[in-house]
Amino acid sequence: MRLLHTQTLTLYEFPPNAIPPYAILSHTWGEGDEEVKLQDLGARGVERKAGYAKIKGCCRQAQEDGLAYAWVDTCCIDKTSSAELSEAINSMFRWYANAKVCYTYLVDVPSSGVDQNGLVNFMSSRWFTRGWTLQELIAPANVVFYTREWTKLGTKRELTGPISAATGIHEDILLGRNLMEVSIANRMSWASRRVTTRPEDIAYCLLGIFGINMPLLYGEDQKAFIRLQEEIIKVSDDHSIFAWKSVPLTSDDFRGLLALSPHMFKDIGSILPYRDGGHSKPFAMSNKGLQIELPLLRVESIGGGDYLGILNCRSADEESPLAIELRSIPGDEGRYARSRPRILATPPLWKVTKAVRTAIRVDNRKPPGRFLAPGKVPPWSIVFRTLPAEETLRLVDFYPHDSWNKKHRTFVFPPLFDSAFVPNRFGLLFEALSGARFAVLGGRYYSNGADKWVNILQDPYDFTKIIREHERTITNRATMIWKDGESRVEMVAQLEDMVVGYDMMTVVDVKISH
Incomplete structure (x- = not known):
């Protein structure tokens, strides 16, 4: 020295x-x-x-x-x-x-x-x-x-x-x-409002706070903070390291379980790890991401995830554990992503008791194409094979927002149990050059098979609210004819099932002709 x-x-x-x-x-x-x-x-x-x-x-x-x-x-x-x-x-x-x-x-x-x-x-x-x-x-x-x-x-x-x-x-x-008696999340929160000149230093300045040593690699940017968390995981089983919220809070991106910066631990309150007498399962990083066993609670209509992953920590003012929303990724068995990372849930204890302990794998790679596996469209999808050209009809809105994949022109819905009776509804709103608007509405029912329906509406007052009103008539084809100046325009929407590999999905064609 x-x-x-x-x-x-x-x-x-x-x-x-x-x-x-x-x-x-x-x-x-x-x-x-x-x-x-x-x-x-x-x-x-x-x-x-x-x-x-x-x-x-x-x-x-x-x-x-x-x-x-x-x-x-x-x-x-x-x-x-x-x-x-x-x-x-x-x-x-x-x-x-x-x-x-x-x-x-x-x-x-x-x-x-x-x-x-x-x-x-x-x-x-x-x-x-x-x-x-x-x-x-x-x-x-x-x-x-x-x-x-x-x-x-x-x-x-x-x-x-x-x-x-x-x-x-x-x-x-x-x-x-003793610092080691304080949860990881709380120690991270102390740095959540602090800044450093170089982005890597927001990780390096916390080495002593967590009792960690690691080499410095200036130029790695946010990866330094990811590396810090990976080193912490090697010496701690404190689940509060996963108890962060995305910034900004309106974000609905899919993420891994590791935060991108200490700022994500801002305003989380006081978090306490459960003392379980050594019964918690070990977790570790591998070359395929974080391998961890969590109690998973199946949820419906959560708006982003299929499950709640129950963490082994809680807020100081709550008895129930904290939970994060997770979604399984079709085509990549065992892999999950955190959905709606702006949310930390606190399910009631009676629901927590129904959770099933499950081994999962989560990494910080962005799930490909909103859960579209490379080279494969997952089941339960509604794929738009044909859409009108943008210069003819412009797509101005869609529903549901959290299921639409723009790149693949696909609505990806969560997997359903055989006994489920859940309609997967969708809507696309188009606008013509004249200003006229048209909504293509449709969906699938899953109940002892699959029933499909489609409809076209002109000038819908709110197409996200009227989908339920038009799903009762089961039909695979809908037609709309209107006058565009001197031209007669016909719009046709048609649904059909298609098997890709071993997976069934619905393919939609939306065409117009003059």
Whole structure:
């Protein structure tokens, strides 16, 4: 470890078993080239750099506290060496934890703005928004906050309440509770409002928070956070790592079980892992994704998933476990995806008891074509083989939105049990050049076989509401004739069943002729 002598500002290296007592600095980096790097120390004109003043201030305060050495990240790491930078980042949480004192320098909090309680501007400091300062707050037992002019504001212990309010970190954590007793989701939530200059650093700055070591690969972008979660899974069976919500909350994409950033753990509340006496099944990453055994609860008309996957964790104010929506992927046995990831469900306990423990596989690849397996259309699909040309009739709306695959012109519906009596309804809304609108409505019933129906309506008032009104007449063919200027236009919609491989599906042809 390289330390700065507080009197001479000379750097010394110490082996791990002979590190002297030292102070450590926590701060926010300035813009441009104003920070003092290792190569700058001793160079002519270094005193004119803005970052030099805080190094001097740190060393001066350390001398007053009887410490001969200090550590400052700007100048105690040779950042031109990727190996040294990687070692430092993987060791940093421990370095902060082992320091005799951590000086937190708030450059945007002036002494002139401090009231008798010393809190004006404190909670709004930029320091509370940075990713790296999270571990610098939690790791050291003794943290002292200073203003821009090095006026003491107070210690972490003295300011526990305001710090907890500003960060969302519970006071007992700030006072030294073991981090490993806190759920993964809650630890992730502490970083959910923090930012880093480089996207990879939002993962690297959390290594110590989770007790993880891993190599740094700058340039991997979001993959760094995925790698962090994969490393966490190797040492923890805490299901709360899956208890996140997509951002934005309106997203209905299909996802894997791993979050793309800590921001997805924002506003999830306090989450507690169930203590099950070691009865939970192990889960692990493989070359085909996450292999996990979850209790699955079959659901109907959920708007996105076929099942609720019951997690082994709960909200602090609920007795029922949290659950995520899952959908099985046709054509890829055993593979599932998370659907409607903006939702964390809390099913009642009586329903949870009906869940069936099932081994599933989930990875973070996007399911191909809205669950269309490559080279194959899954069963229960309604495929539009023929549609009018866009320059003749423009498709302006469709129903249901969460089942439509634009690329393959297909409605993909969830699998149905043999005993189910569930109509798969669909609707396409077209608009002609004249402004006239036409809805092609249809569907299939599954009850001791399959009954199909189709209809065409002109100028529907709300085609998503009138589908039920027109499904009673079972017919495979519908015709609509109208006048378009001097031309007579005929529109025909026809349904037929087709077997592809071993799977039955419905094929629709929509044609117009003048």
